[in-house]
Structures are given as C-alpha cells and as structure tokens.
Amino acid sequence: MEINKNIDLQKVSLEDIKLFQNRGREIEFLKQNGITNVLELLSITDIDLLPNIASITTSERATLRGIFELIRHKYLNEELIVDCFFDVSKVKYYLSSKEAYNNISFGEINLNRFGFSKSEVDQINMFLISKMNEFTRENSVVEFGSIIDVFAYLKENIKRTSIVSKLDIYLDSYQKKKSQKEEFNQEELENLRKTLLDLTKKRDKLNEQIALCEEKLLNYYEKMGGVNK
Amino acid sequence: MKDDKMINECEEVILKLKKEILTKEVQLEQLLAKIEVKNS
Structure with missing residues (x-):
C-alpha cells in the first residue's frame, strides 16, 4: 500500500476527514468493525467483505463504498471509479x-x-x-x-x-x-501538426515529380512529331 | 472541447492527405514506367 502523503494516517480519525455524517449509520458501522482511523480503513480491500455487512441497508452500503473510494482517491491517489464527468x-x-x-x-x-x-x-x-x-x-x-x-x-x-x-x-x-487532458491534447495537437506538415511536403514533392515526368513525356511526344500517346 | 474538435479535424485532413499521396505515388510510378518504355 503506497501512501502519497506525509501524514500519519493512524492519527487521522474518521471524523477528521469530514466525509461522514455525524452520528451516521455508516461511521457507526465502521466503528463496530473496529475501524476508527484512515489507516485502518485503507487496509481494507473491499467494504463488502466486512463482517456484518448485511446489517446495514443497501443504500448505506453504497454510501460507504462511495466514501471508501473517495478516501482511496484522496490518500492513495487511486482513480475514482464512479465517473462524475460524463454527460448526463x-x-x-x-x-x-x-x-x-x-x-x-x-x-x-x-x-x-x-x-x-x-x-x-x-x-x-x-x-x-x-x-x-x-x-x-x-x-x-x-x-x-x-x-x-x-x-x-x-x-x-x-x-x-x-x-x-x-x-x-x-x-x-x-x-x-x-x-491533464488539456496537456495531453496540446501534445497530441503538436504531433498532428508536425505530421500534417510532413505529409504536405511529401505531397508537394510528389506533385513536382509528376509535373517533371509529364513535361518529359510531353517533350518526347513533341519530338516525335505529335505522335499520339 | 475545442481541442478535441481540432484534433478530429487534423486527423481528417491527415487521412485525406495520406489517400492523396497514395494516389499520386501510383500516378508517378505509371509515368516513370512510361518514360522507361520510351527510353528503351
């Protein structure tokens, strides 16, 4: 478990993170399971594996999972699973x-x-x-x-x-x-512009070569006295 | 997003250019072949 903050998470209580509702069922449930600080909470891999999980309602479980995810995001830099950025x-x-x-x-x-x-x-x-x-x-x-x-x-x-x-x-x-997306897009745009420029140069070069060949052939036909191509 | 739109536009132009280049390469090959025949 890699923690990216220089703080003692054992000293950060569940109340300190201010994500739980005071005296809410979710925080009470965690305490009943012996979880009182962030470190203990982060040592769990899955909320649903906690004993007595069936004693709380489905929506309380969903809330706990949501908070669990927020905490893992905040302290472990994990990606948020719930996507709140999509169009609705x-x-x-x-x-x-x-x-x-x-x-x-x-x-x-x-x-x-x-x-x-x-x-x-x-x-x-x-x-x-x-x-x-x-x-x-x-x-x-x-x-x-x-x-x-x-x-x-x-x-x-x-x-x-x-x-x-x-x-x-x-x-x-x-x-x-x-x-991050904006930064990525800028890089992507820069690369595409470069490709675009290279391709345009290549196309122009081909046009020049084609024009030269056509001129050569035209000269040849003229020399041959207008013989049909 | 504005950048996404620009990226899509760039990709479309690049695709068109690649197709154009392919056609021109074939055209050039044919012309070179003709010249080769005339020179032989």
Whole structure:
C-alpha cells in the first residue's frame, strides 16, 4: 500500500476527514468493525467483505463504498471509479424543464454511489427542487451538462460540511483530470501538426515529380512529331 | 472541447492527405514506367 502523503494516517480519525455524517449509520458501522482511523480503513480491500455487512441497508452500503473510494482517491491517489464527468442528458432535462418540481431525479445516477448518505441526498434533492421551482417561477432555465456541473453548483450553495468535503474531492479531481487532458491534447495537437506538415511536403514533392515526368513525356511526344500517346 | 474538435479535424485532413499521396505515388510510378518504355 503506497501512501502519497506525509501524514500519519493512524492519527487521522474518521471524523477528521469530514466525509461522514455525524452520528451516521455508516461511521457507526465502521466503528463496530473496529475501524476508527484512515489507516485502518485503507487496509481494507473491499467494504463488502466486512463482517456484518448485511446489517446495514443497501443504500448505506453504497454510501460507504462511495466514501471508501473517495478516501482511496484522496490518500492513495487511486482513480475514482464512479465517473462524475460524463454527460448526463437527464440531469439537463430535469433541470431545464419548465414543469413545476415536486420531485427530482438524476436519471440513472444514484447519488449514494458518490458517497452521499440518505439524509445528504435528501438535502441535495430538496435544495435542487426549491431552486428549480424558483427558476421556473422566474421563467429562467438552468442547465447542467454533467453531474460535475451540478456538484459545482451545489458547492456554491450548500454549506453542510460532509457534503462540501465530498464535493471538494470530486471538483478537485475533475480539475486535475481536465488539466491533464488539456496537456495531453496540446501534445497530441503538436504531433498532428508536425505530421500534417510532413505529409504536405511529401505531397508537394510528389506533385513536382509528376509535373517533371509529364513535361518529359510531353517533350518526347513533341519530338516525335505529335505522335499520339 | 475545442481541442478535441481540432484534433478530429487534423486527423481528417491527415487521412485525406495520406489517400492523396497514395494516389499520386501510383500516378508517378505509371509515368516513370512510361518514360522507361520510351527510353528503351
């Protein structure tokens, strides 16, 4: 297990990382399993292998998996498995619809998978519902192209620590990924431009050679007194 | 993204150029063959 931070993770308690909801079922479950700090949590390979895992609900398990992934990303630099960067047309649809909102859905996205607990998901949904209704009243439309846009919007408006801490990790990871992609694209573009230039030169050279050959043949035909090719 | 679009455009132009070069190489070969025959 390679840890990239110069901190004693044994001294970092589950509460310190601020990803768990205070007195939430998820953190209580981990403590029942003797896990009280980040190092102990990172020594687990799979949340589902913990004893008594069946004692918590499916959504609590999903939340735990999401948080587990965030922690592994934060402290071990592991890639996030849940992809919050893809386009989500349904998010755009629901949030830009002019219908009044009494319910909100993220389509195929289960926010528990992102590490949000049930009460956090409820708060996020309630916030979005009220915002959407406000937008509808003002007859304005807000559109989100992807879930990361929703996260950025929530970050600006929700102050609950356990939600903001998770949003911070996602947004930070997104920014890093975006910069890496931009850097990669720049290199790729540079290589393509070089190839383009080389090919253009090669094409021009061929054109010159063809013109020379045609001229030679024309001269030959002229010398032969206009004999048909 | 803007860069993605540019990359796609560049790749398309490169593909067209490669095809064009292939055609021209064949054309040149044929012309050289003709010259060869005339010179023999």
